[in-house]
Amino acid sequence: xxxxxxxxxxxxxxxxxxxxxxxxxxxxxxxxxxxxxxxxxxxxxxxxxxxxxxxxxxxxxxxxxxxxxxxxxxxxxxxxxxxxxxxxxxxxxxxxxxxxxxxxxxxxxxxxxxxxxxxxxxxxxxxxxxxxxxxxxxxxxxx
Amino acid sequence: xxxxxxxxxxxxxxxxxxxxxxxxxxxxxxxxxxxxxxxxxxxxxxxxxxxxxxxxxxxxxxxxxxxxxxxxxxxxxxxxxxxxxxxxxxxxxxxxxxxxxxxxxxxxxxxxxxxxxxxxxxxxxxxxxxxxxxxxxxxxxxxxxxxxxxxxxxxxxxxxxxxxxxxxxxxxxxxxxxxxxxxxxxxxxxxxxxxxxxxxxxxxxxxxxxxxxxxxxxxxxxxxxxxxxxxxxxxxxxxxxxxxxxxxxxxxxxxxxxxxxxxxxxxxxxxxxxxxxxxxxxxxxxxxxxxxxxxxxxxxxxxxxxxxxxxxxxxxxxxxxxxxxxxxxxxxxxxxxxxxxxxxxxxxxxxxxxxxxxxxxxxxxxxxxxxxxxxxxxxxxxxxxxxxxxxxxxxxxxxxxxxxxxxxxxxxxxxxxxxxxxxxxxxxxxxxxxxxxxxxxxxxxxxxxxxxxxxxxxxxxxxxxxxxxxxxxxxxxxxxxxxxxxxxxxxxxxxxxxxxxxxxxxxxxxxxxxxxxxxxxxxxxxxxxxxxxxxxxxxxxxxxxxxxxxxxxxxxxxxxxxxxxxxxxxxxxxxxxxxxxxxxxxxxxxxxxxxxxxxxxxxxxxxxxxxxxxxxxxxxxxxxxxxxxxxxxxxxxxxxxxxxxxxxxxxxxxxxxxxxxxxxxxxxxxxxxxxxxxxxxxxxxxxxxxxxxxxxxxxxxxxxxxxxxxxxx
Numbered sequence: 097x098x099x100x101x102x103x104x105x106x107x108x109x110x111x112x113x114x115x116x117x118x119x120x121x122x123x124x125x126x127x128x129x130x131x132x133x134x135x136x137x138x139x140x141x142x143x144x145x146x147x148x149x150x151x152x153x154x155x156x157x158x159x160x161x162x163x164x165x166x167x168x169x170x171x172x173x174x175x176x177x178x179x180x181x182x183x184x185x186x187x188x189x190x191x192x193x194x195x196x197x198x199x200x201x202x203x204x205x206x207x208x209x210x211x212x213x214x215x216x217x218x219x220x221x222x223x224x225x226x227x228x229x230x231x232x233x234x235x236x237x238x239x
Numbered sequence: 240x241x242x243x244x245x246x247x248x249x250x251x252x253x254x255x256x257x258x259x260x261x262x263x264x265x266x267x268x269x270x271x272x273x274x275x276x277x278x279x280x281x282x283x284x285x286x287x288x289x290x291x292x293x294x295x296x297x298x299x300x301x302x303x304x305x306x307x308x309x310x311x312x313x314x315x316x317x318x319x320x321x322x323x324x325x326x327x328x329x330x331x332x333x334x335x336x337x338x339x340x341x342x343x344x345x346x347x348x349x350x351x352x353x354x355x356x357x358x359x360x361x362x363x364x365x366x367x368x369x370x371x372x373x374x375x376x377x378x379x380x381x382x383x384x385x386x387x388x389x390x391x392x393x394x395x396x397x398x399x400x401x402x403x404x405x406x407x408x409x410x411x412x413x414x415x416x417x418x419x420x421x422x423x424x425x426x427x428x429x430x431x432x433x434x435x436x437x438x439x440x441x442x443x444x445x446x447x448x449x450x451x452x453x454x455x456x457x458x459x460x461x462x463x464x465x466x467x468x469x470x471x472x473x474x475x476x477x478x479x480x481x482x483x484x485x486x487x488x489x490x491x492x493x494x495x496x497x498x499x500x501x502x503x504x505x506x507x508x509x510x511x512x513x514x515x516x517x518x519x520x521x522x523x524x525x526x527x528x529x530x531x532x533x534x535x536x537x538x539x540x541x542x543x544x545x546x547x548x549x550x551x552x553x554x555x556x557x558x559x560x561x562x563x564x565x566x567x568x569x570x571x572x573x574x575x576x577x578x579x580x581x582x583x584x585x586x587x588x589x590x591x592x593x594x595x596x597x598x599x600x601x602x603x604x605x606x607x608x609x610x611x612x613x614x615x616x617x618x619x620x621x622x623x624x625x626x627x628x629x630x631x632x633x634x635x636x637x638x639x640x641x642x643x644x645x646x647x648x649x650x651x652x653x654x655x656x657x658x659x660x661x662x663x664x665x666x667x668x669x670x671x672x673x674x675x676x677x678x679x680x681x682x683x684x685x686x687x688x689x690x691x692x693x694x695x696x697x698x699x700x701x702x703x704x705x706x707x708x709x710x711x712x713x714x715x716x717x718x719x720x721x722x723x724x725x726x727x728x729x730x731x732x733x734x735x736x737x738x739x740x741x742x743x744x745x746x747x748x749x750x751x752x753x754x755x756x757x758x759x760x761x762x763x764x765x766x767x768x769x770x771x772x773x774x775x776x777x778x779x780x781x782x783x784x785x786x787x788x789x790x791x792x793x794x795x796x797x798x799x800x801x802x803x804x805x806x807x808x809x810x811x812x813x814x815x816x817x818x819x820x821x822x823x824x825x826x827x828x829x830x831x832x833x834x835x836x837x838x839x840x841x842x843x844x845x846x847x848x849x850x851x852x853x854x855x856x857x858x859x860x861x862x863x864x865x866x867x868x869x870x871x872x873x874x875x876x877x878x879x880x881x882x883x884x885x886x887x888x889x890x891x892x893x894x895x896x897x898x899x900x901x902x903x904x905x906x907x908x909x910x911x912x913x914x915x916x917x918x919x920x921x922x923x924x925x926x927x928x929x930x931x932x933x934x935x936x937x938x939x940x941x942x943x944x945x946x947x948x949x950x951x952x
Contacts, residue, residue: 123842125881163791163798183674187791218798224787226798226882230453 124223128155132229135215142238143208146201147215154195155221162198163187163218168211169232182208182235191222210236286703286717287760287773288369296360297943298865298897298910302408302936304360312814312832313370313773315849317925320465321411321441321936322496323355327925328370329775330810330834330849331383334726340388341488341533343550344377346586346611348622350728351736353927354556357492357529359434359471361404361417364391370814371758371775372721374699375649378607378631382723382754393428393477402947406436410939411465413438428477436469439517444920444937448501455501458513462933464521467496482539488531495526499928522577523560529553543595550588557581562618569669572618581616603635613727620664620687621734625727629655643707650700655724659691659731671793684793688731691747697722715760723752729783729803735794740930742792743785746803754779767820774813782808782838784845787881807839828856836878846880847925850888865897876924886929889921908945915939
């Protein structure tokens, strides 16, 4: 057993290092949640109408901000000539809230190119935790 | 689950197993002085290290070199599809590890998650992996560890020699061939090796993945457009006289591999449809060519020798991706419209070392100089153009106090000057104008980086003790301070890197990374049992990593901006390996590692913390046959940085058969192996495709045949 002594020694030396560093400090590592009610997946919108955004955002500590990003998802081989695809990128401050409901209308400009688009909503909390949700939408010429 | 695993290990210990010939737990200072003089560039250092030889690489080959090394405790691989991997030593990867060949550091674009190391796995005879900082000898980059590629010593007599290796791998239908030819005549040795590996889209055990909260289908379990190839050539000359050795090595490694289009730019289901072409490399893809010219000289005197290593390297990395999957509604560039990124890095390295020795002590004085010049092109911006000059002077001493006690200490002082050029992004400007942003915002964001000029000075030191307690027990302790100069990408990158799927920004106020390390290495050895425990404790007063800023990025498909910032951090862990030889040629090998990482400012773990693993290998040698069965338990990783996902563990089963045949004096080495026998769907926490939930490759059946030949005159 004499030979095992150093082994035991080093195990003992090593353990405090782990205990020292494992203390729990209640760090906020929980992401905010996004409950995206509108738009629906594959929802179709007319050019000139507006996209209705409805969502519930919440966080266990405090929300910070959210961002909406809409960009096209055209067939990538043809749209070189498309110059006026509809792009939308905006963000809002909701600092301090734990829960919030958002309801917004985003205009689709008259010169928007019809096609498939991606709708994305991002949300952060005060600690920098981030969540996002994506939807596919389609923009068409009105009948 | 734990119980089942335990049961399996018991059942397996009743069946077969032997990695005896493979991993040699050897200490650097056991390298004999003759070898030290002539061939290797190793100074004695008391740090845990492992030497892996070519038969381990052949017997356990798993797709590429660094994935193969994943089986070694303390080493993990960061996989980029099935073709390439990046090494990670004790939780430190990227620019924190140095690959050394012929005394010269390998300079590529190691900072990128999707950039593998460009080296031919088959040309390696021995690979020496130093765990822990080796800054004294290799400077800034060696803060996490060093991988030293060692040449085999030349044979004593004149001969013509060579070898042929052929490889097949089922998971990505890879075919590889490597041919070496050489001859030795008196003082002159020349050898040439050509290696080629071609592989198709790799198979994964899943039918869909998640990218940007969207489910993307995977057709026929093949990950589209992940085919690729690798072509390496290596020419080696050696001329030696009684007290002079001169080596020239010219090598070129070319790699090209497709990138999964479902995860590049804006996601689109159309782009992942099965096209029936499993071998083609379509857009997006990346290609890299690494050219190396190394010149190494050793002059021997009576009680000293001088080593002089000179190297030139060119690393050309290019990434191609359709312009319109990134910028919408803007006219693409006329020349090379789909070239997204291009990095052209030239490096000149020069090292001079003077070694003095007598029977008791050995001193090394050295100077190390590197000059880097990086040029960029492509429509996208990630890394700026820069020039970097770094130099270091060092002094290391080894003293044999008695037969049992060896002490080693050293100091090094480094200087580094980096000059980064500003970059104005016209495409981003057009995009931002199109998005109707205000002029002030457009101007501010279009300057991807401003001019940055920085000078860094730093010192590193280390002291170590190697104590052979008795014939069976041995203890090594090493304490040292090391540093790393921030890279150009940490100082001035700016953009959405498709590898990390977020907007990453450099920070030109960064201080160098500084760390204090304690490494312990305890070895117990008797006739049949070998135990090795290597705990380590690293404290960084400044550790650089990406942290969320809370500010939204204006770039498409990006959430908040992440910025490189320094923070205090600790990394603690241990490796344990155990090797037991039963009386009847059965061998049981256990290899395990654990790492705890923590950044003290956020009180959160660091990102890319390796998953712990336990490898249990039972092998048996029957004459010229070597058989093994292996279970590999990969633990879940719940220690994650902010906005990093946790990764579930897995239990894998592997087995293999090697036969060292001898047919009429001709040696033939055949290896058959199956990795992930049960075709388990699992993810590697550190892999490039982890973020989009693409699992690692499924069951992989491999066959390798190696035919060495040797004609004596």
